[in-house]
Structures are given as structure tokens and as C-alpha cells.
Amino acid sequence: MSHNILITGGSGYLGGTLLAHLSSATNLPPYDKLYALVRTPEQASSVRALYNAEPLTIDLSSPASITAAIVDHKITIVFHLFNPVDTITPPHFIRALAQVKKETGVPATHFLFTTGAKLFSSHAGAPTDRPLRDTDPNLYAMQKAQVDAAPHFAMGRGVLANNLVIEAAEEEGVKSYIFAPCIVYGKGEGFGNKISIQTVAIVCAAKALRRVYRVDEGRPSWPVCHVSDTVGLYLEMLRGMLEGRELGHGRQGYFLASPGSVGWEEIYEVIGRALKRRGLVDDEAVGQADREILGKMAEALGCGREWVGVQVGGRCTFTAGHGKQIGWEPKYGPEHILEAADEEVEWILANMKDGQKIGNMSEKRD
Ligand SMILES: NC(=O)c1ccc[n+]([C@@H]2O[C@H](COP(=O)([O-])OP(=O)(O)OC[C@H]3O[C@@H](n4cnc5c(N)ncnc54)[C@H](OP(=O)(O)O)[C@@H]3O)[C@@H](O)[C@H]2O)c1
Known part of the structure; x- marks a missing residue:
């Protein structure tokens, strides 16, 4: 069975630029359908017209709605790009991906969660006295210790969100990835928000x-990164998933998108x-x-x-290395x-x- 992909946050700066690049990419392995999560009829028309993507509306407050959307459309890859402190919806997406895997027999289903470099910084109680590599095998243990030590409550929640993704995915046999954008700059190319943070x-x-x-x-x-390079890493990871390559997932699935x-x-x-x-x-x-x-x-x-x-x-001091290991080359x-x-x-x-x-x-x- 070919993969079906769901991109969320498509009206945003990163999600919109990702949809624009994904829909025009000529060198990706084949997949079946591209879905985009939308919240308004205008967004639905835009994703259909501009990216040839199928709009999907999901009531994210309802686990049943999330499950139905993923299972009914046999979605095998979800890219979450809308809230780095979301501790609610990821486990539901992950359980639904596990159900699709079981029902269809695909070798793997994938959940990519967009966090932020802030969750690996002084603001979230991460060490800053040395380079913190995204390939460090102890990152999960470090993030576990950060939840209660983070100087800001919301930062603790963001770290908790990352950990919950990894734990739910391990439990359900889904491959998870923690994707960290940093200071992103450059022209947003989507139909919605065109500027960064x-x-x-x-x-x-x-x-x-x-x-x-x-x-x-x-x-x-x-760390900093041009938006087209940030999106380039999302696409390189997608390529790996479609090719069935092992990228490093779960506790070894952290990816910082940054050239330095x-x-x-x-x-x-x-x-x-x-x-x-x-x-x-x-x-x-x-x-x-x-x-x-x-x-x-x-x-x-x-x-x-x-x-x-x-x-x-x-x-x-978060430092990227994982992306290059899988073939990502920032421009x-x-x-x-x-x-x-x-x-x-x-x-x-x-x-x-x-x-x-x-x-x-x-x-x-x-
Ligand atoms: N840009 C950066 O420099 C940067 C750096 C680090 C981390 N990040 C993280 O990366 C993610 C995407 O960033 P961005 O710059 O693209 O943000 P953005 O331009 O503000 O876009 C946010 C997206 O999330 C959607 N959204 C917001 N609340 C939602 C909800 N409750 N349910 C469903 N969708 C919702 C928005 O949809 P509507 O248009 O319908 O509101 C929009 O599509 C965010 O989590 C952000 O914190 C970004």
C-alpha cells in the first residue's frame, strides 16, 4: 500500500511553505494522497487549488474525530506543525496510526512532531555550557529531567509534549520524530501567514x-535556518519515510533544522x-x-x-547533525x-x- 500523508498547520509560515515545496517536488518517491488539515472553507479551497491536496477538517478536541480521520483515509504519515505545547492530540494521532498499521499491514507508520529549539535552551532548563547535539543518545533522558526544572511553565509543557510523543509512539509501535525549527527567516511561500516568529x-x-x-x-x-532549508529537512525526512529508510526515531529521533x-x-x-x-x-x-x-x-x-x-x-547550544546523516544539505x-x-x-x-x-x-x- 502506498503512503497517505497528512500535513497540519498548512495556513502557517512553515506548514504553508512545506505544502508549496511538497506539492511541486519532482524527486519524491510516489505516494497515494496528500491531505491538509484545514479549519475554514477558504483554507480548504486554497489547499485544493494551490497544492492539489485534499482538505481534511478534524475536530481536534474529539479523539473519535481524530481516529476516524486517520483510519478512514488510511493515513500513514502525519506531520504535526501547529502547537509545540500540544500534549492532547499527539497520542490520539499516534494510536490511530497504529490502527492503520494493523489494519493495512504497512511496514511502518510515522508521526513527526514540530517542537522548537526553545525547548532545548536556557528557557527550558537545557544545558547551555556545551554543544547539545541532536544526535546525543541521552536527549530523551535530559528532556525527562527538564519537565519540572524548566523556568517557565509553558516550556515545561513543551518538553512534556515531546516526551509524550516518544512514549506514546513506543507503546503503539509507531515511528516518531521530534523536529526542532530554530530562528527561521526568509519569505514564507504558503497561502496564509508569510512571516516567522x-x-x-x-x-x-x-x-x-x-x-x-x-x-x-x-x-x-x-541556531538559525532559512525557511527553504527548514522545509528541505521536512522533505528529506519524508523522502526517507516513503523509501522505507531508517532515519532514527523515538528516543533517537531528534532533528534540529539548522546550519549553525x-x-x-x-x-x-x-x-x-x-x-x-x-x-x-x-x-x-x-x-x-x-x-x-x-x-x-x-x-x-x-x-x-x-x-x-x-x-x-x-x-x-543545540547543534544539528542528524539531518546531515540522512542526506539533508542546507543551502x-x-x-x-x-x-x-x-x-x-x-x-x-x-x-x-x-x-x-x-x-x-x-x-x-x-
Ligand atoms: N517559525 C518559526 O521560526 C518556528 C520556530 C520554532 C518552532 N516553530 C513551531 O512550528 C510550528 C509552525 O510554526 P509557524 O511559524 O508555521 O506558525 P504559524 O505561522 O503561526 O502557523 C500556525 C499554524 O497552526 C494552525 N493552528 C493554530 N492553532 C491550531 C489549532 N488549535 N488547531 C489546528 N491548527 C491550528 C494555524 O491555523 P490557522 O491559520 O487556522 O490559525 C496555522 O496553520 C509552531 O508550532 C511553532 O511554534 C516555529
């Missing part, structure tokens, strides 16, 4: 305060220059945020003061985000909605 947050706060501010002490760095890291300070500087060129900040030099500034940034971002650092700073090096900053700012300004807020992690994605 962290670069947007920096621009949003700087516009409101008329200056870019650093929020950390020292010079922390963070860049200092926040460098990112702030290039964004500050791009905003100054457009007259949107008074001073292109990066300032140091104090308590009062953090309060104003929180207001601009629509989140609590304690969340500002989570949105636009932090220390993350852009990490420094490209600095070279492309002017274009990124232009794109954000053109696509940001009036009064757009970033919100807290859990709030924005629900």
Missing part, C-alpha cells in the same frame, strides 16, 4: 520602542540598521533593556514581562541571516498586520 518579534518591539534592545547579559547565540548559530547581538545590529534606514528607529545602536524597557517590550509583544526574553533572546550558512536582514525586515513590514502581537508561546498557537 523571532525576527518578527524583534521588529515588532523595536518599532514600538524606536530602538532594538538586547535582553541578555553576555553574548548568547541561537549566530549571536543575538549580530542579529539585533543588522535589524537595527535596516530599521534605521527606513526611519523606524531613532538610533541604530543596540540598547540594553532595563526593567522599564522590558515592560514596554512586553506591551508591544502582547506578552508578560517574563516572556520578552523568551521571544527575543536566550542561550541555545545557506548561518551568516546568511545577517546578509539577508534588510530583505527580511522589508518582508516583515510588508506582511505584518496592523497591531500584530506575538503573545505568549502557548497563547499564540492555540
Whole structure:
């Protein structure tokens, strides 16, 4: 039996770009049907017209609805791209995938869960004093210990979500993957949201305060990745699943999509220059945020003061290696985000909605 694929979050920045690339990819092994989870009739028309994908509406609050959608359509591969702190729906998707495997006799069914590099950073209580490799065999044990140690409750939930995916998939005999995007930049190519998260947050706060501010002490760095390379890793993994290749799954199934890291300070500087060129900040030099500034940034971002650092700073030493092991070759090096900053700012300004807020992690994605 050929595979049937379900992509969720197709109206989003990553999911939309993934659908655009997937539907036009000419070098993927054959599969049967491509389904896209939608929430509105407009989204249904878009995915049908633009990507030749079959729209699927699922009541995600109902386990029965999830099971019926997966089992009735014999879906064998699910890519989850809509909420990194989702501890509710993954076990239901996974159980349904196990049922499809049993009923159809396919050799394997697959569940890919999109998390975020934040869950492997200082914000979530991960170690940052050394490179943390996505091939490290102890990542699952490390994440287990992070759940209660994470400095932010929502971060603990995000880590818990990753662990639950692995545990449910192990129990049900489904192959699971924890896919971590990082600071993603570049033009979104989907029909819905066309802009990312962290670069947007920096621009949003700087516009409101008329200056870019650093929020950390020292010079922390963070992994970065162009959106087309991030999507390239999703596609390389999909190719492996369709070919029946072993990619490394479950406790050994972590994938960071990144060619390397860049200092926040460098990112702030290039964004500050791009905003100054457009007259949107008074001073292109990066300032140091104090308590009062953090309060104003929180207001601009629509989140609590304690969340500002989570949105636009932090220390993350997560290091990619797994993607390259399965054949993923990113086109852009990490420094490209600095070279492309002017274009990124232009794109954000053109696509940001009036009064757009970033919100807290859990709030924005629900
Ligand atoms: N972009 C990044 O830099 C980045 C970095 C790290 C992690 N991530 C994670 O990757 C995932 C995708 O990111 P993104 O940038 O594509 O986000 P996005 O542009 O905000 O898109 C979010 C998508 O999720 C859908 N969605 C939201 N709540 C939902 C719900 N309750 N049920 C079903 N669908 C729901 C949205 O559908 P509607 O359009 O119908 O609202 C949209 O398709 C997110 O989990 C995000 O946290 C992203």
C-alpha cells in the first residue's frame, strides 16, 4: 500500500511553505494522497487549488474525530506543525496510526512532531555550557529531567509534549520524530501567514520602542535556518519515510533544522540598521533593556514581562547533525541571516498586520 500523508498547520509560515515545496517536488518517491488539515472553507479551497491536496477538517478536541480521520483515509504519515505545547492530540494521532498499521499491514507508520529549539535552551532548563547535539543518545533522558526544572511553565509543557510523543509512539509501535525549527527567516511561500516568529518579534518591539534592545547579559547565540532549508529537512525526512529508510526515531529521533548559530547581538545590529534606514528607529545602536524597557517590550509583544526574553533572546547550544546523516544539505550558512536582514525586515513590514502581537508561546498557537 502506498503512503497517505497528512500535513497540519498548512495556513502557517512553515506548514504553508512545506505544502508549496511538497506539492511541486519532482524527486519524491510516489505516494497515494496528500491531505491538509484545514479549519475554514477558504483554507480548504486554497489547499485544493494551490497544492492539489485534499482538505481534511478534524475536530481536534474529539479523539473519535481524530481516529476516524486517520483510519478512514488510511493515513500513514502525519506531520504535526501547529502547537509545540500540544500534549492532547499527539497520542490520539499516534494510536490511530497504529490502527492503520494493523489494519493495512504497512511496514511502518510515522508521526513527526514540530517542537522548537526553545525547548532545548536556557528557557527550558537545557544545558547551555556545551554543544547539545541532536544526535546525543541521552536527549530523551535530559528532556525527562527538564519537565519540572524548566523556568517557565509553558516550556515545561513543551518538553512534556515531546516526551509524550516518544512514549506514546513506543507503546503503539509507531515511528516518531521530534523536529526542532530554530530562528527561521526568509519569505514564507504558503497561502496564509508569510512571516516567522523571532525576527518578527524583534521588529515588532523595536518599532514600538524606536530602538532594538538586547535582553541578555553576555553574548548568547541561537541556531538559525532559512525557511527553504527548514522545509528541505521536512522533505528529506519524508523522502526517507516513503523509501522505507531508517532515519532514527523515538528516543533517537531528534532533528534540529539548522546550519549553525549566530549571536543575538549580530542579529539585533543588522535589524537595527535596516530599521534605521527606513526611519523606524531613532538610533541604530543596540540598547540594553532595563526593567522599564522590558515592560514596554512586553506591551508591544502582547506578552508578560517574563516572556520578552523568551521571544527575543536566550542561550541555545543545540547543534544539528542528524539531518546531515540522512542526506539533508542546507543551502545557506548561518551568516546568511545577517546578509539577508534588510530583505527580511522589508518582508516583515510588508506582511505584518496592523497591531500584530506575538503573545505568549502557548497563547499564540492555540
Ligand atoms: N517559525 C518559526 O521560526 C518556528 C520556530 C520554532 C518552532 N516553530 C513551531 O512550528 C510550528 C509552525 O510554526 P509557524 O511559524 O508555521 O506558525 P504559524 O505561522 O503561526 O502557523 C500556525 C499554524 O497552526 C494552525 N493552528 C493554530 N492553532 C491550531 C489549532 N488549535 N488547531 C489546528 N491548527 C491550528 C494555524 O491555523 P490557522 O491559520 O487556522 O490559525 C496555522 O496553520 C509552531 O508550532 C511553532 O511554534 C516555529
